[in-house]
Amino acid sequence: MxxxxxxxxxxxxxxxxxxxxxxxxxxxxxxxxxxxxxxxxxxxxxxxxxxxxxxxxxxxxxxxxxxxxxxxxxxxxxxxxxxxxxxxxxxxxxxxxxxxxxxxxxxxxxxxxxxxxxxxxxxxxxxxxxxxxxxxxxxxxxxxxxxxxxxxxxxxxxxxxxxxxxxxxxxxxxxxxxxxxxxxxxxxxxxxxxxxxxxxxHSPRRAFAHTRALLHQSSSNDFETQLALEAAGIAYAIGQPEGQEGISAFVARRPPDFTQV
Structure with missing residues (x-):
């Protein structure tokens, strides 16, 4: 280096x-x-x-x-x-x-x-x-x-x-x-x-990565395309370990730990 x-x-x-x-x-x-x-x-x-x-x-x-x-x-x-x-x-x-x-x-x-x-x-x-x-x-x-x-x-x-x-x-x-x-x-x-x-x-790394991508794409997509990408993204995220940890933590009223998933 x-x-x-x-x-x-x-x-x-x-x-x-x-x-x-x-x-x-x-x-x-x-x-x-x-x-x-x-x-x-x-x-x-x-x-x-x-x-x-x-x-x-x-x-x-x-x-x-x-x-x-x-x-x-x-x-x-x-x-x-x-x-x-x-x-x-x-x-x-x-x-x-x-x-x-x-x-x-x-x-x-x-x-x-x-x-x-x-x-x-x-x-x-x-x-x-x-x-x-x-x-x-x-x-x-x-x-x-x-x-x-x-x-x-x-x-x-x-x-x-x-x-x-x-x-x-x-x-x-x-x-x-x-x-x-x-x-x-x-x-x-x-x-x-x-x-x-x-x-x-200490935040949900993969969810944030997809959020970054959505924001970068937004200026070149029409509204319907962006909606479709958002729908696909959130449906995927909710089934992933980060999404499951976030939802479990919310329901249990505890801080989520995204660094371990």
């Missing part, structure tokens, strides 16, 4: 930390590969039931390593293709795995860092955090899922403005427009994020 992405498993939560503090956690190939390896570990490690992604130091992630792009010269297109290949594969795993994702945005989130920040099922941000698409300022186009996530979170018009003007917004504004779930005091960020991730880790 690379030092560019720290991985710690605590109380069924995998804490992934972007760890190039000296570079604002800018994404180079080592970090992109490390994030993919970490995501693969999270997907297959049965100890892990939820994932928390944050950054080391004052920045969450300032985007791609622009200095590396410049140094690559004419080889920059191939460098970017390889880097985004690893980064996007990692993000797809984090988005689709049967374990919920919490993002804790501890500082600046720009470029690809913007996409990573808003990928969480729950996205918390320190009040000092800043968000910007930033691509246009250096003549580039978005990556890291931003053009898929952003319109779904804030609406098409707001997505156009953020993407094309490069407007930088703070965490309070990000919460107001629905870009993130909640802004929290800087000193409380990791405490709240870990608490939330731990709560999710």
């Amino acid at each position: 690379t030092e560019a992405v720290g991985v710690e498993v605590r109380d069924r939560v995998a804490i992934l930390t972007l760890s190039r503090e000296h570079a604002g956690n800018a994404i180079d190939q080592e970090m992109a590969d490390g994030l993919l390896e970490a995501a693969q570990t999270c997907e297959t490690d049965e100890r892990v039931r939820a994932v928390l992604l944050t950054g080391q130091g004052r920045s969450f992630c300032v985007g791609g390593d622009v200095k590396a792009f410049a140094a690559a010269g004419s080889g920059a297109p191939e460098l970017v293709r390889k880097l985004t290949g690893s980064l996007h594969a990692a993000m797809a795993l984090l988005a689709r795995m049967d374990k919920p994702l919490v993002t804790a945005v501890n500082g600046a989130a720009a470029g690809a860092g913007f996409g990573l920040a808003i990928l969480g099922d729950v996205a918390l941000a320190a009040r000092s955090a800043k968000f910007a698409m930033a691509y246009g300022a250096i003549g580039l186009t978005p990556d890291a899922g931003a053009t898929w996530l952003l319109p779904r979170l804030v609406g098409f018009r707001m997505a156009q403005e953020l993407a094309l003007t490069g407007t930088r917004i703070d965490a309070t504004e990000a919460e107001r427009i629905g870009l993130i779930t909640r802004a929290v005091d800087d000193e409380s960020l990791l405490v709240e994020a870990r608490s939330l991730a731990t709560k999710l880790a």
Whole structure:
């Protein structure tokens, strides 16, 4: 495992930390590969039931390593293709795995860092955090899922403005427009994020995985299709160990224990 992405498993939560503090956690190939390896570990490690992604130091992630792009010269297109290949594969795993994702945005989130920040099922941000698409300022186009996530979170018009003007917004504004779930005091960020991730880790993992899938599919399905998927999903879930444990616990008026089923 690379030092560019720290991985710690605590109380069924995998804490992934972007760890190039000296570079604002800018994404180079080592970090992109490390994030993919970490995501693969999270997907297959049965100890892990939820994932928390944050950054080391004052920045969450300032985007791609622009200095590396410049140094690559004419080889920059191939460098970017390889880097985004690893980064996007990692993000797809984090988005689709049967374990919920919490993002804790501890500082600046720009470029690809913007996409990573808003990928969480729950996205918390320190009040000092800043968000910007930033691509246009250096003549580039978005990556890291931003053009898929952003319109779904804030609406098409707001997505156009953020993407094309490069407007930088703070965490309070990000919460107001629905870009993130909640802004929290800087000193409380990791405490709240870990608490939330731990709560999710003790929730019905497979039911939540199907819920994530339903939400992702909802914008491309018609109403009747979504109803059919919901009906099939709940009928399946009620016959599974999680559903049986949840119902038994409800009837017995005791807390359910989903970690053992």
